[in-house]
Amino acid sequence: MAYDYFISTNENSDKVKIPEWISERDNRMESYISAGEVEYRGTFTSNELIQLANNYADIWGDAMNSFHADLQNKGLAFIKKADTDTFTLSAIYWSSDEY
DSSP: OOEEEEEEESSSSOEEEEOOOSOTTSTTOEEEEETTEEEEEEEEEHHHHHHHHHHHHHHHGGGOOHHHHHHHHHHHHHHHHOSOSEEEEEEEEOOOTTO
């Protein structure tokens, strides 16, 4: 199963794709059914998300490719520019023959 990860704020429907900062199986994520698939979401503060992003960067280090580095930077910029400290992190099931 493959998931795409996104963060969004409660104020608007804008969402930003991020790398897999957290497993969809993390106990802070709640499962729900969407279009017949199990998907996940959880509520996090900006500090929690930044810590998750830092942990991800520490784990991958120099092995992080430019695609994931770009997602990492866009996610962190989104957090810093937001007018809120509460975010939703979503793991959306993505089915494709490419996986």
